[in-house]
Amino acid sequence: MIETTTPKTQAEAQSPESPGAAIELTGVAHSFGDLEALAGVELNVAPGEVVAIVGASGCGKSTLLELIAGLAEPSTGSIAVGGERDAAARLDACAWMPQRDLLLPWRLAVDNAALGLRLAGIGRAEARERAGGMLERLGVGEFARSHPRQLSGGMRQRVAFARTLLTGKPVLLLDEPLAALDAITRAELQELLVETLAAERRTTVLVTHDVEEAFFVADRVLLLSPRPGRVVWSAASPVDRSEPRASAVTAPAFAAVREAALEALAEGRG
Amino acid sequence: MSARQPSLIARWLPPLLLVALLLGLWELAAQTGWIADALSLRDYLVPAPSEIATTLWDNRSLLAENAWVTLREVLLGFAVALVAGVLIAVLLHLSPLMRRASYPFIVASQAIPIVVIAPVLVVWFGFGIGPKVAIVALICFFPIVVNTLDGLGTADEEQRKLMRSLGASRGRTLTLLEAPTALPYLLSGAKIAVAVAVIGAVFGEWSGADAGLGYLIRLDDGNLEVARVFASTVILAAMAVTLFALLALVERRLAWWGAGSPGGGR
Known part of the structure; x- marks a missing residue:
């Protein structure tokens, strides 16, 4: 495979106004002991692009995100975020959101959202104000002073998303953020995700096992093969984001690309 | 309703x-x-509850004086164990090497029969409050250390990764994630500790003392003051139950989120 580093990517990465940093994975393989999780993953994500990764459970999607996030180094291959290759720099550049909300039960929703800000050394008052504003924006402003156990799954996920966005990092890594929610809440949060990502223009990698969600939220959808995972199929999303969700997911083009993806998924399994 | x-x-x-x-x-x-x-x-060796109640009332100032001595030993010993126990638990949590090296000794500290060590401590520290506090602390130390250490290790791997991703240092992960996670465990260890602390104080007093309910019980035993032995015992039990209940109250107020890995619930 030929590596393509566009001049635009370089320029964007250096600019302080950059909406997002480019992600480049070259020949990334990762094993846990004898277990081969990933084999030869090639992936380029442009600054500001939203990419979804779909695949069967256990194909190494979560591992891939953790590697990009700088939480571990791949066994072989290289990962660069904004041109930086070492794990510490990737940790600095990426906001990672795991599937479980991991809210701290003893902290108020607003203080959970503000966790990253506080850890970045921002004072309590300012962190709370900014977190309160973000919760407002994500539709849970009135629950800022609630404890996590008083919130529903969807609200908790919104708080966790606020915590992720508030880090202000140029790359968002979302690991099945909506997997545990009921269908209605899920559709609601997919719309919120689309809206927010469009406004933020940050480079985003969304991991999901829901093909429809992938095409609805992302600009481009990649398919990861079963273990050991590697990218076996990809397609651009035909979704017109100015349309409401209901009409977007029922358009013929959407149905066609969804069909193709499901077929590719089935093939990979067989 | x-x-x-x-x-x-x-x-x-x-x-x-x-x-x-x-x-x-x-x-x-x-x-x-x-x-x-x-x-x-003989009948006087088997006091009726009414007789014990009368004894409690008639000897109230003597019993109160001695109860205060014992309570002080219990509280001081418990406080020493709490501070030392939490500090050592944090230390062992931060250093796996130290944990591996010293855990056997901590378990062994619990295996030492208090009845054996109590007289030795009296020989070393004299008849004052010192040996009693030491014995109470020794008894309380173990459940506090073990529970706190367990609690500090309860937050799961993903939770730690999130802290790391949010830019938390080792110290901040300890104070923001691990310490609050451990608090319910610490308090439940403290409840166990305080319930047995009273027994420790009594053992300490039996080995050599000039005041305290344990001392009084020993004296009354010798003089066949059986009703007062029961009266002292009632006070000791009430002391343990009250301290336990107080800690349970603190637990409900201070660590209401309960045990388990935070954010792990569904």
């Missing part, structure tokens, strides 16, 4: 009735001399 939450009366009535019944039987058996006859004892 609903039958799910029984009223205060419904909740407390059964145990109160049971206690009243048992006390009544005891009273009856003692008054009529059944127990004494069955054990071939």
